[in-house]
Amino acid sequence: MSQPVQQRILKTAIPGPESAKLHQRRTKAFSESFGVTLPVFIESAGGGILVDVDGNHLIDLASGIAVTSVGASHPKVTEAVRKQVERFTHTGFLVTQYESAVQVAERLNALTPGDFEKQTGLFSTGAEAIENVVKISRTYTGRDAIVVLSHAYHGRTLLTMTMTAKNAPYKEGFGPFAPEVYRAPSPYPYRWSGHPDDIAQQAFDQLADQITTQIGAHNVAAIIMEPIQGEGGVIVPPAGYLAKVAEFARENGIVFVADEIQAGLGRTGDMFAVNHEGVVPDLITTAKALAGGLPLSAVTGRADIMSAVPAGGLGGTYSGNPVACAAAVAALDALVEEDLPGRARRIEAIAKPRLQALAGEGSHIGEVRGRGAMLAMEFVEPGTKIPDAAAAKQVANHANSNGVLTLTAGTYGNVIRLLPPLVIGEDLLTDALDVIEAGVGTLA
Template sequence: MTLPTQRRLVTTTIPGPESIRLHERRRHELAAGFGTVLPVFVAEAGGGIIVDVDGNHLIDLASGIAVTSVGASHPEVVRAVAEQAERFTHTCLLVTEYDAAVEVAATLNRLTPGDHDKRTALFSTGAEAVENAVKIARTHTGRSAVVVLTHAYHGRTLLTMSMTAKNVPYKEGFGPYAPEIYRVPSPYPFRWAGGGRSPAEVAREALDLLVDTISSQIGAHNVAAIVVEPIQGEGGFVVPPDGYLSGVAEFAGEHGIVFVADEIQSGLGRTGAMFAVDHEGVVPDLVTTAKALAGGLPLAAVTGRAEIMDSVAPGGLGGTYAGNPVACAAALAALRVIERDDLPAKARRIEQLALPRLRALAGPDSWVGEVRGRGAMLALEFCEPGTTRPAPLAAARVSAYCHRQGVLTLTCGTYGNVLRLLPPLVIDEELLDDALGVLEKGVATAAEGGERA
């Protein structure tokens, strides 16, 4: 699908009248628990453009939450899906086998960090992947405790919801939670409560706290896994200072703890490297992937050391739709595009174009307290000027302005005060330039309106 690479608004408001009509119907058919960022109904999408049912062409800085890295309708993914669907849509990998699943596993075994012998297990969602990574780690170690970070997000199942830090909307009212989950401070330099001021000091203090908590409160011999997002997603695009991830991996290795890198949002080229841990040369024991893996279709994976992965007996892993053949066909096409077209380099180019303009928006008198991120995973944290007090309404104002102007943005963060940018890695540079211009004007509206609703 080839769509015009320009923003175009044909209705006086976003959403337009047809989207409003359809949204009203949706309210009576879908459960209220399904929220929505922007209530527009999509007719077509591709590259960095979303076309709604009213004919508006919106710039996509969300990628379906980092899913459509190769675009929402890459022709090679579309063709692979159609060809596979014509042959068969499902037999269940636990019943009969098909080569596409093996090829996806082989590709992930090759692409994930490290040259050790690996195995891959396929699932349907990111939460499933994280949950199964914990199951595998517990089986391998014979231990039960799982260590996660503050500001973490790992999913919405009972276990992964328990591992997630943010209460509203992910945990409120859903308890009691899974046991044996322990939380240590995230190395979040902008909000670090310790004495460290430089990134190196924050990394060292956070690592010391992790070691002390595990040693004194849990017992390293009781810990099955330490699960870390190499760049925290929903928690606010928090980038750990250099040295932290390598220190965690080293500590885990010394104590027989499985180190799990949750690369569901940050992986497969998004940060300018194939995996976010590659920026620090860290080799995790297990890596979870999903989102960008299958170009928009539901597929997830756990990839890791063969001796750990194979510790679960046959029948212990799986699911009816795990490794669905249509999703596997899409994944093979998406992975081929990511490698062949060097989409990590495209992510680095997006960072090169966007980061200087975003950093120019920050300052002591600005509502933008910090700009951070890597590659095409960038964020602005909004705070009351001159402070670190979260300003979620300012973030919401900017996002709403962008939406009215036809640019789809997302907010995130433990305090709801972070605006995140996740453009497709294939976005046209002129389209990105236009979107950044809208965002810059949106930040100006925050300066004028502050925290007023």
């Protein structure tokens, strides 16, 4: 199937009549507990465009929450999936084996930071990868405690929602939560006072003091951090912070884990976000962009840590599904061969100055931040740092209704994050920024 025309086209209101009909069916048949950003139904997608059932061409600045980095129908991915489906769809890698799973592991072992011997385990979802990184770390260290940060997001399972910071909608009413999960303050430069170097030191000192005095470093199995906090509001830690935490972990026999499920695989302008800080984690989790839209996740890291769990202790029915693995081999090839991290840097070069020009004195935009194709605007009441979720929602609604799909985020719900496919055309990106700029102009 050919890629859709790479142009924003509005044939109806958004959502259109056919989407509205399907949404009525969805409301009756599907659990209302699942939210939706924009109630349109997609018929085809590719590059930077989503085509809905009414024929509208929407510019995609969401990538299925940073999943379709190579586009929603990259030719290499779709062809690899087609060939694999014709051969077989599943055998269970714990029952019989297939080469594509080994190929994914080999590629991740080579791409992830660190020149030590590595091994990889494959799973299905990001939350499952985090669950398993906890299991691996606890087995390796013989310790129980897990340390995460405020503003963190790690998933929706019992353990991972415990590790996630934001209460509603992720945790409200779902307790009691998993034990032995501790939360340290996250450096949030926009909302902390002082020079970035001082903020990095203050945040590290608080984490180290909390671990030492309240938990006991000898009880901590792992410190798990997103190098850039996505759902928390695309919060970029001050330079040096991650390196300080990683060194502290090494000194105390604690496994340092980089949760790169959203930020990894080219999204920030490097293959992994930790590379910007020169930090080498013991273990690293990937998912989202890994298989070009198919469910696949991974834990990769030091071979001695990865092999600490006895045989049979890790796995799952769909872990390393062969169709997802075929897609992942193709997606990883595309990321490297087409230099998509470089495309992410180009997206930042185009978009960030445009967004920054909308901020400033008297603006509802308090800060523009992020790296590569992981960018955000934080909305506040003008002249203050008081979160303004209503303003973020108004601008997002303007963009969505004018054919530019955006996502809101942030602990306070006041952030619009931009996560376009790394293959988006520059003309499309410019058009999308024009719409966002007009949306900001609607704020009183």
